[in-house]
Amino acid sequence: MRKKGKLFTVCVALAVAAGTLTGCGSVTGGKRIVRISHAQSEEHPEHLGLLAFKEYIEENLGDKYEVQIYPNELLGAAQKAIELTQTGAIDFVVAGTANLETFDKTYEIFSMPYLFDSEQMYKDFMNDENYMDQVYEATDESGLRVMTWYNAGTRNFYAKKPIHTPDDLKGLKIRVQQSPASVNMVKAFGAAASPMSFGEVYTAIQQGVIDGAENNELALTNNKHGEVAKYFSYDMHQTVPDMLIANRNFINGLSEDELEIFKEAARISSRVEQEEWDACIQEAKKIATEEMGVEFIDVDVARFREKVADVQNQMLEDNPKIVDIYHHVQEVNAKAKGEQ
Ligand code: GCU
Numbered sequence: 001m002r003k004k005g006k007l008f009t010v011c012v013a014l015a016v017a018a019g020t021l022t023g024c025g026s027v028t029g030g031k032r033i034v035r036i037s038h039a040q041s042e043e044h045p046e047h048l049g050l051l052a053f054k055e056y057i058e059e060n061l062g063d064k065y066e067v068q069i070y071p072n073e074l075l076g077a078a079q080k081a082i083e084l085t086q087t088g089a090i091d092f093v094v095a096g097t098a099n100l101e102t103f104d105k106t107y108e109i110f111s112m113p114y115l116f117d118s119e120q121m122y123k124d125f126m127n128d129e130n131y132m133d134q135v136y137e138a139t140d141e142s143g144l145r146v147m148t149w150y151n152a153g154t155r156n157f158y159a160k161k162p163i164h165t166p167d168d169l170k171g172l173k174i175r176v177q178q179s180p181a182s183v184n185m186v187k188a189f190g191a192a193a194s195p196m197s198f199g200e201v202y203t204a205i206q207q208g209v210i211d212g213a214e215n216n217e218l219a220l221t222n223n224k225h226g227e228v229a230k231y232f233s234y235d236m237h238q239t240v241p242d243m244l245i246a247n248r249n250f251i252n253g254l255s256e257d258e259l260e261i262f263k264e265a266a267r268i269s270s271r272v273e274q275e276e277w278d279a280c281i282q283e284a285k286k287i288a289t290e291e292m293g294v295e296f297i298d299v300d301v302a303r304f305r306e307k308v309a310d311v312q313n314q315m316l317e318d319n320p321k322i323v324d325i326y327h328h329v330q331e332v333n334a335k336a337k338g339e340q
Pocket of ligand 1: 039078094095096097152177197198214215216219242
């Protein structure tokens, strides 16, 4: 699969070089082809959300646009696919916030361990469109416009051996996303951080290059990591979104009416993705337990939280771009607590 992915990337790169796929996008049969890249399988909630995006665009603007979705890192791993979106070789990409950190440091906020007090508070924060619009504008200067968010769940450690306490992480080599904040977090937990792209993780665990990784439950099944790592520990260190990111010139080139349709398609896709999420997680847990022999371990989360208490302060000191957002999240957390 990796080989196929690389071959496909090479083909797209050649197409770009040959000018058949240009910064202005490609036109086939009179229709503008809108390409979307993502890293997940076709069963993943994000793919289902994107199918709803495609359907809405083609229902409303089908005479002008055809939407093509490329799953499984076919157009390249997250960092590469964001760069292709930046240059306009493709039009949209879905990527984790950690991958956006190198494009704008505002996105480091989501890598802050234990930022949200609960999943509900995270959803309240993310669904506040007025507030999030300011966050989405952060990457404008890099030529990227974030359109909406998808639930990417809660991230937890999983490995070849069980992790019950933070001490069990000592000396382990854990894959992290290619983000400085994630590297710091894993180091603070006492493990060695090994940044690499998502598609490389399976083989790295299998070959013993790393001992484990950290992610949501779907990594076990959709990405088959449960075949090579049998212990998944609920330390819940991050609750994070993925972003639907557009090439900014593409968005700016739309008429007002078209833009409204693209925005509505993004909203619908986010809704569909979120609706699918919980059921997919339950199913993944069942498959991982019953068919893959993965053991899910409940841990004392407070002990893990203590371990990275300084990371929050350090991040706020080092990165002025996240300070206001951090305080806003605290307000959301406090408000939700008051209402409980
Ligand atoms: C999840 C998340 C992706 C992210 C991936 C990773 O699948 O949805 O956006 O890239 O984890 O850990 O790389």
